[in-house]
Amino acid sequence: MRNSGSAGSDILIEAVKRAPMLAALREKPLDRRELETRLDISKSTAHRYTKSLTDRGLLEKSNGDFVLTEFGQAVADVVAAYEKEMDTTIRLAPVFKSVSGTEPPCPIEAFANATVTSADRGDPFAPLARFVSLVRESDSLCMCDSYAIAPTYIDEIHGRVLDGMQTIVVERPDVAEDIMENYPAKCVQLCASEFLEMRLHEGLRFGLVILDDCIGIGVRDSDTGIPRAFVDTESNEAREWAETIFESYWNEAVHLKRFNPKALREAIEASAE
Structure with a gap:
């Protein structure tokens, strides 16, 4: 005779x-x-x-149809929930390693209904396109590590900032330097804008975006630095986590007083002290 444990496993x-x-x-x-x-x-x-499901009490015959028993309905609900969680786990695989070790921990379950945009399905610019589409619908932007999300983001949001989109960025020093070297004219305009504030942080491991209606996580390839995936959700729990993480990075970061090379050098020197 089987014990209840083995029967349950079966x-x-x-x-x-x-x-x-x-x-x-x-x-x-x-x-x-x-x-x-x-x-x-x-x-x-x-x-x-x-026959197998009927023998286990999950199905019964009624008027020629197979019908889930009450027990079968409960088991089917559990299996459906399991499949949904497994699907979420697989879809979010690119972000697991990047967000591990954050404090507070990333609530992965809060991303169950997230939109996952990957660069490995024939369109390397898909994560960038998704990010840009969301920015266009928002009046504010908080972002960490832009290169993990949108390497050319300054081209995309430059006009939005000048039009009044409140933008707060925590950037890696090397990324800030690259932006200043490649977009000097835009940097001058952004420097004069009252709508952009930037700080520098050496320890950014993944991209983080907080918009009016959603938050997003960006992951870049460790070898090429190219964005691999962008995951966004409107979950309140995910938003609370994102806001806490962003505030932590913001408080640890070095203030970039002006958006120009001299200010960047001074900020980098200050962070090294």
């Missing part, structure tokens, strides 16, 4: 293996032919699967 294993059938029957009762068509399986396979 049901769990079978339920996960038959997740597509359970998912189909969560929607509505189906007869054998409908299951065959819906799942693209043979008659013998459908019989084997339904």
Whole structure:
């Protein structure tokens, strides 16, 4: 006779293996032919699967249809939740390593419904495009490590800043120096703007964005520095975490008084003291 533990494990294993059938029957009762068509399986396979689930008390026959029992419905709900969490885990794989060790810890579960834009699906500029589309809908921007999100962001948001978008940036010194070397004219204009404030921080490990309606995390390739993925969500829990992390970086960072090379050197020297 099986003990309750082994019986539970057996049901769990079978339920996960038959997740597509359970998912189909969560929607509505189906007869054998409908299951065959819906799942693209043979008659013998459908019989084997339904018998297995019926023997474990998950299915029953009613008017020719297979119907989830009350117990089966509960198990199907658990399997659906598990699949959703697993999908989230896989989609968020690029950010796990980057955000590990933050204090407070990143609430990964808060990103369950996040939009994940990856650069590994034939479009290397997809993360940048997603970021830009969100910036266009926001009147404020707080950002850490812009190169992990949008290496050419200054071209994209320059006009927005001059038009009055309140922008607060914590940047790596090497990135700030690169911006000043490659965009001197824009830096002069931004320097004169009252809407941009920047500080420098050496220890930025990932990109972080806080906009009016959402927050985002950007991850760059460790070898090339090119953005790999951008993950954004409207979750309140994720926003609270992002605001805490940004405030921590902001308080630790060195103030860049002016957006020009001299001010940058002074800030870098100050951070080295």
